[in-house]
Amino acid sequence: MKAHERSIISDYDLKKPGIRWSYYLMNLLVVIMMSCMVYPILISMLNGLKANKEVNSFPPTFFPKEWHFENYTKAWNYIDLPMYFKNTMMIFLGNMVVTVMVLGLAAYALSKMRVPFRTPIYYYFLGTLFIPATTYMIPNFINLKDLGLMGSFAAIWLPAGANAFFLLLLKSFMDGIHVEIFESARIDGASEIRSFFQIAFPLSIPIFATLSIFVFATAWNDWFWPSFILNQDNKPLSSAIRDFVLNARRLDLNIKFAILTIVTIPPIIIFLFFQKFILRGLYLGGVKG
């Protein structure tokens, strides 16, 4: 960064003692906030390393008195984590494929192809944004039952293609790609499918990457809906944690924390690696709504 840019408070203001001390106080406040943010995450990692007696002691300790690394082995074997992890990944990959194939193609058609009734079709998609999902949650459940999808991954995958918000983001991204590229492809004899897969899709990788973060977060986080839709052996990790770990009566607290930590680490790593995409997704989600 270049030499400090001024912000609301100028260097001149900071020379006044009253303002300077409030400025320090404000920084202290931010530091307190940061520790409040990090503390629960750190403490659950450390609780997973304590003896069970120590986790239940009052007042709580921060660092373990003795380090019990074997807790994490026990936690790993408590439920079949790899299987549930595989299910979560199946949901993520399937949702992503559906997003690309259904929403990607539709966004491309709406943005770059000449389709009659384009506007009514677009509003047919966007109209769903006005109906809050919770209001038709139960009919949705009944509908999946009527369609005979209950208990299969398809009950999660296919509805993933019915996301008007993603469609909106994809279309506005593709609107920014110059139409000349597609026209020259057409003149060179490329089919529409080829234009999509070899031109539109590669050029839209940034927006698909952003969407994949959203899709991953949903697959990793969502516990309520899958626990009603899927079965014992294809439910995702978070539903399994909720059913077998959070509500378990006879599970030691230290093992519980170890399991929770194992589940938290992958998203944190992904966040630290893909910060850029995540933050862009956030701005898209927040600013464009």
Add this chain to the structure above:
Amino acid sequence: MEQTTAVPISKPKPQTQRPGKYKRYMWGFIFLLPAIVIFTLFLWLPIFKGVLNSFYNVDFVKGDTFIGFDNYKTIFGDRYVMTAVRNTLYYMGLALVIGFWVPIVFALAISEMRRFQGFARVAAYLPYVVPFVVLYGVWRWLYDPVGPINSVLKAIGIGQINFMVDRAWSMASIVIMETWQSFGSAMLIYLAAILAVPRDWYEAAEIDGAGIWQRIRYITLPAIRNQILLLLMLQLIATSQGFQTQYAMLDGGPNNATLTYALLIVRYAFVRQDYGVASALGVLMFFGLSILAIIQYRINNRGGVQS
């Protein structure tokens, strides 16, 4: 391939263009077809089924029977509906009072930091990536009568608070937890808007003698007004439908103090297996919330997004 031999003939060209255009329309429809089918099957169909089901007694075994407005009569005769509406409004209000201003304040504070801004951003956002189920597990322990929060309260002499069991605290505890988790994302949106304010506006204001509060009041806050409005709407839309945390942490307890309207829908459907009433509750909820959705659309469009 055979056509390459027929080089001298240029006449057929306009003829092939017609079917080409037609074909292009066809491809457009083919590309749109999956989305149309899926939006119909998984969004519009359930939405209309919901309205229809609200007039039926839904029975998976014996089949549905038409019962007119009986489901709606059940709802207006159920005293828990009023409790749920009140709790939902209380939850929305608390989320505003406890949580809404937090990201604005911290965005202002962090934008003023001259060092370690990046750290502060990451730390504030970090809880947002913690999965919900982990959040529930960890905070149950944090809120425990012998957990860390109570040990701090004891140390500073306030005494024990039963965050989860005390009716007066249970909803507030949920809001505090959710604020902890999600304020980081809102803060980053505000922060981006604050950092986009041209620096020389502050310079000019300072030369004109405006104090720090006046600069915030007359420059920064108006500059992030759109973000404040938008996030306000998003928060109201989210909290008006909130039920997962209440369901997972307390199952609507203690004594229905955290029974929100959406949780009541879930209870009617999955506990009492009364899907007709649950659908009717959903229809009523739609009318309540459509006002919010329209306002949000207005704000969005003013933000300059093409339809």
